[in-house]
Amino acid sequence: MNKLVVVIGLIVLFTIGVVLFSFYQTRTLEKETGIFKEQVQNKEAVTGQPQAILIPAHPEDFGMVVIDENNRPATQQEWDRLISEKVRELKSEATPETWQKIKEKINEDRKKTEDKLKQIDESIKKYKEILKQEPNNKEAREKIERLMMLKSIAGQLP
């Protein structure tokens, strides 16, 4: 009888251990990847129809690049690296006709592009000064990012 109690006790303890370990693993995965493990099911969807189970995809499988909010590209070089790699991939996918069309539009006035790049540099300088004074100025930070992205695009497209 005592042996039976011990065996049952061990089974209960083992089950609790497995549940706790599985819970810990799930939370660690969510923390590391930002991907929530749970599958999403909404019974009362917009249409009022039972909704299918949605399984989150990995953005990388679709050529997307995810940037962690605490690890955003901070310099022009970092944006250039990210964008140049992707533009190279896209170049190989586009038809020669499409690429030619893009090339024509972009090279309409190289001098004008050079001028615009100078304007971008001046704007980046201006907003970096603002950010120095107001480190929490979200608008200034986002503005700098947009300008850096534009500069990268200008440098990578034909």
Add this chain to the structure above:
Amino acid sequence: MGTTIKVPDYNKNGTRDEFADFVLFGRDAVANYPSDQVVYIQNNGTVNIFPNQNLVGKKVIFVEGSSPGAGNVNIFFDGTWQEGEDLTVISTGGITYIEPLQYQEEARLSTISWDDYNEGSIFRSEHESVIYTHDDANFVDILEWGSTTGNVIANNAVTDHPSDPQKDGISMLELLTYEKIYYSDRAKNGDLPPGFKLLSGASGTPKLMDWQEVQ
């Protein structure tokens, strides 16, 4: 954030939880298409999308963050897009569209975002789109002339700035050249981009797309 049109109570819980309703809308937009035509992403970071061959034929991409403003999206030029593409990107954060280069016939890339929509270009940009933002639409870094064919609906105009309704909503600050917007109401001819049907008021109940045209 104050909006002129509220997100309907999609989850029917009787409370003013607009964000939860918006999330439900996004999930439903995804669920309305076969799984090979959608991409559903849960992430609190910024997702950078480079429209490529992997996304050809997709109808909806929904980036869902766990809180309002999380799950931002950057979309970079879409020169490799093919004719007839019709994709809607939905985000619980903001959407930034950098250098739209849609030279293909009948190719559309529309957006629905909880936070701001921003657009910037350094070369001449063209795109056909319906843009819905629950916040402001900012065409602020247009360094070469650009054109958008479609609609821009920015839902954060009047109530946030009652004394100066022009202050936000759709802003076109720091344009070095100009942005032309060709009005094309796809709601009227029933040719709505993917996902927008759920926002449309066609069913009779008030929805997010029940806006009034500016005269």
